[in-house]
Amino acid sequence: MKKLVIDPVTRVEGHGKVTIHLDEDNKVKDSFFHIVEFRGFERFIQGHPYWEAPVLVQRLCGICPVSHHLAAAKAIDQIVGLDPGDLSLPAQKIRKLLHFGQVFQSHALHFFYLASPDLLFGVNADPSKRNVAEVAIKHLDLAKKGILMRKFGQEIIKATAGKRIHGISAIPGGVHKKVTLKDRDYFLNSKEIPSIDAMIHWSKEIIDFIKNYHEINHKWLNSFADYPSGHLGLVNKENGFLELYDGNLRALDANGKVTLNDVPNDDYIQYFNEGVEKWSYLKFPYLKEIGKENGWNRVGPLARINICNGIETPLAEEERILFKLETNGKINNKTMYSHWARLIEMLYCAEMMKSLLNDVDILSNDLLRKGTRRNEGIGIIEAPRGTLIHHYEVDDKDRITRCNLIVSTTHNNEAMNQAVKWVANNVISGKTKITEGMLNQVEVAIRAYDPCLSCATHALGQMPLEVSLYNHAGELIHEKRR
Amino acid sequence: MKKEGKYKTIVFGIGNTGRQDDGLGWLFLDFLKTQNPHMDLEYRYQLQIEDAELILNYETVIFIDATKEDTGDGFYFKTCKPSEAYSFSTHALKPETILHLTNTLYYYNPKAFILGIQGYQWELEIGISKKAKININKAKDYFKKNVIVDCILTN
Numbered sequence: 001m002k003k004l005v006i007d008p009v010t011r012v013e014g015h016g017k018v019t020i021h022l023d024e025d026n027k028v029k030d031s032f033f034h035i036v037e038f039r040g041f042e043r044f045i046q047g048h049p050y051w052e053a054p055v056l057v058q059r060l061c062g063i064c065p066v067s068h069h070l071a072a073a074k075a076i077d078q079i080v081g082l083d084p085g086d087l088s089l090p091a092q093k094i095r096k097l098l099h100f101g102q103v104f105q106s107h108a109l110h111f112f113y114l115a116s117p118d119l120l121f122g123v124n125a126d127p128s129k130r131n132v133a134e135v136a137i138k139h140l141d142l143a144k145k146g147i148l149m150r151k152f153g154q155e156i157i158k159a160t161a162g163k164r165i166h167g168i169s170a171i172p173g174g175v176h177k178k179v180t181l182k183d184r185d186y187f188l189n190s191k192e193i194p195s196i197d198a199m200i201h202w203s204k205e206i207i208d209f210i211k212n213y214h215e216i217n218h219k220w221l222n223s224f225a226d227y228p229s230g231h232l233g234l235v236n237k238e239n240g241f242l243e244l245y246d247g248n249l250r251a252l253d254a255n256g257k258v259t260l261n262d263v264p265n266d267d268y269i270q271y272f273n274e275g276v277e278k279w280s281y282l283k284f285p286y287l288k289e290i291g292k293e294n295g296w297n298r299v300g301p302l303a304r305i306n307i308c309n310g311i312e313t314p315l316a317e318e319e320r321i322l323f324k325l326e327t328n329g330k331i332n333n334k335t336m337y338s339h340w341a342r343l344i345e346m347l348y349c350a351e352m353m354k355s356l357l358n359d360v361d362i363l364s365n366d367l368l369r370k371g372t373r374r375n376e377g378i379g380i381i382e383a384p385r386g387t388l389i390h391h392y393e394v395d396d397k398d399r400i401t402r403c404n405l406i407v408s409t410t411h412n413n414e415a416m417n418q419a420v421k422w423v424a425n426n427v428i429s430g431k432t433k434i435t436e437g438m439l440n441q442v443e444v445a446i447r448a449y450d451p452c453l454s455c456a457t458h459a460l461g462q463m464p465l466e467v468s469l470y471n472h473a474g475e476l477i478h479e480k481r482r
Numbered sequence: 483m484k485k486e487g488k489y490k491t492i493v494f495g496i497g498n499t500g501r502q503d504d505g506l507g508w509l510f511l512d513f514l515k516t517q518n519p520h521m522d523l524e525y526r527y528q529l530q531i532e533d534a535e536l537i538l539n540y541e542t543v544i545f546i547d548a549t550k551e552d553t554g555d556g557f558y559f560k561t562c563k564p565s566e567a568y569s570f571s572t573h574a575l576k577p578e579t580i581l582h583l584t585n586t587l588y589y590y591n592p593k594a595f596i597l598g599i600q601g602y603q604w605e606l607e608i609g610i611s612k613k614a615k616i617n618i619n620k621a622k623d624y625f626k627k628n629v630i631v632d633c634i635l636t637n
Binding site for chain 1 (some may be wrong): 579
C-alpha cells in the first residue's frame with residue numbers, strides 16, 4: 001500500500017498533515033486530515049482568575065485573537081452575572097464594531113492572500129507563481145486593495161481595543177474604552193486611509209469578481225468537493241438573520257431540514273458531543289441526537305449563509321439572494337462556494353461597520369454594568385472561520401476550575417476530512433502519476449475552510465508545508481516542501 | 483508610491499509570550515522601549531500583508547524573532563533582503579516576503595535587518611528558558627553597543 005503524506009512541518013503551532021493511503025493499483029484506500037491544535041490550553045488556563053481569561057485566550061491564536069477575546073469576554077460576563085443583552089448598548093456596539101473589524105480583516109486576508117492565487121492562476125499553476133507576489137505583479141490594483149482592506153479592519157481593532165495585539169477592549173460587564181471622535185472620523189473622512197465607503201465599494205467589486213469567476217468556471221466550482229453535510233451557526237434571536245456576535249444556535253442538514261432549532265447558547269452542552277479518533281488530537285464535534293456518523297456540521301461563511309433567513313444590511317442581502325439562486329434556494333454543499341459566501345460576509349461587515357461608526361452610542365461613556373456573581377459562563381460567537389464556544393467554571397475564590405473550548409476548526413474537522421476524501425477519490429485515485437496539481441487540490445479543498453493551522457506561534461526558519469509520497473513498501477519516493 | 487518625510491526606523495517583534503521562548507521577539511521590544519520610549523515598535527504574532535504597506539513610511543526596518551537555528555553566539559543580526567519565499571498554506575509571512583511585497587507593490591526597498599535570538603522551549607507556558615535568557619541578554623548588549631548608539635532606532 002502506498003502512503004501519500006502532505007505534512008506541514010511546524011514547531012508547536014497547530015499542526016496538520018494529510019495522509020492518503022493507496023493500494024498497489026493506486027486506488028485510494030483511505031485518507032485522513034490530522035490536526036494538533038490548542039494543545040493543553042484548557043488546562044493552562046485552570047487556576048487563573050476568571051477576569052484574566054479574555055486576555056490570556058488571545059495567546060491561543062495569532063490569526064483571530066479578537067474572536068477568542070470576545071468569546072471569553074461573553075462567558076466572563078455571565079460569571080459576573082450579565083447575559084449579552086444586559087450590557088449597556090454602547091458596550092454591545094463597541095464590541096460588535098471590534099468583531100466586524102476582525103472578521104472583515106480576516107476574510108480579506110484569506111481571500112487576497114490564500115485563496116486568490118488558486119483562483120487567479122489555477123490549481124495546476126507552478127507553485128512558485130501561485131502566490132500573493134504573483135497576484136501583486138499580475139493584479140496590482142487587486143493586491144493593493146486587499147492590503148488596504150486588511151489594514152482597515154486592523155485599524156478598527158486598534159481604535160476599539162487600544163492596540164492590535166493584546167488590546168483589552170472587553171472587560172467583565174462591558175468594554176474598557178469608548179471610540180473617540182478623532183478615531184471615528186479617521187474611518188469616515190478618507191483623509192488618512194480609504195474610508196468605510198471605499199471598503200463597501202471594494203467589497204462589492206470583489207463580489208462581482210467572484211460572480212464572474214463562477215460564471216466562467218462553474219463546472220469546476222460546482223463539482224469540486226461537493227458533498228453532503230450539516231451546517232451550523234448562530235442566527236439572530238428575533239428574525240433568524242445572519243448573526244456573528246450573539247444569537248441562537250441553528251443547524252440544518254444537507255437537505256435543509258432543521259437539526260438544531262435556534263437553541264440558546266447556555267444549552268449547547270445538551271446538544272453536542274465531541275468524538276475522538278486515534279489518528280488526530282483534534283476532536284470531532286457532532287449533534288448528539290443524530291450521532292457521530294452523520295451529526296457533524298460545517299461551520300463558517302458557507303454554513304452561515306446557508307442557515308440564515310436573511311441579512312440585515314441591504315447590499316449584502318442582495319448578494320445573498322443571488323447566491324441562493326445558484327442552488328435554487330436549497331442548501332449549498334459545494335465547498336468552493338465558501339469563498340463567495342466569505343465575500344458576502346465581508347460586505348456585510350463593511351456595511352455594519354459603517355452603521356456603527358455613524359452611531360453616537362460608540363462615543364458614549366456608558367460602558368459598564370454589574371450583576372450578581374455566578375460560577376459558570378458560556379460565550380459563543382461566530383469567528384471568521386465559524387462557531388466558537390468558550391465555557392468556563394469558576395470556584396468561590398474566582399479561579400477557573402474548568403475550561404472547554406470548541407473552536408471553529410474543530411467543528412470543521414470532519415468536513416475537512418470529507419474534503420480530503422473527495423479529492424483523494426475523485427482526483428488522485430487510480431492515477432499512475434501523482435502531480436503537483438493533484439496535491440494542491442487537496443490543499444485547495446482544505447483551504448476553503450480557512451483552517452487555523454498556524455496559530456499561536458511562529459519563528460524564523462519555519463517550513464510550513466511538506467509533501468511526501470511513499471510507495472507501497474513504505475519507502476519515501478517523493479517529497480516536496482513549501 | 484514612496485511616501486515623503488519618512489520616519490527613521492520601525493521594529494517588529496514577532497512571537498508569543500504565551501509560548502515560552504517564542505516570546506523573545508516581544509521581550510526584546512520591551513527592552514527597546516526602556517531604551518527609548520519613542521521608538522516605533524510593533525508587536526506581532528505573525529507578520530501580515532499590510533505590514534508591506536506600513537514599512538513604506540520608514541527608512542529602516544528591523545525584524546526580531548525567536549529562532550530554532552543554532553546561531554553560535556545565541557543570536558544573529560544580519561541584513562534582510564527581499565525574497566519571493568511564500569507558503570500560502572499558512573497565514574504567516576517571512577520578513578523577506580514582506581520586503582518583497584513592498585518592493586513589488588510600491589517599488590520601495592527600505593534598509594532591513596533581522597535579529598534572530600535562539601530559543602529552545604516552545605510549550606504553552608509564560609516565561610522564557612534560562613538559555614534563551616542568556617541569549618537575549620547577549621543580544622541586548624550587542625544592540626546597546628552597536629545598534630542603538632548608531633541612532634538608527636531613534637525617530
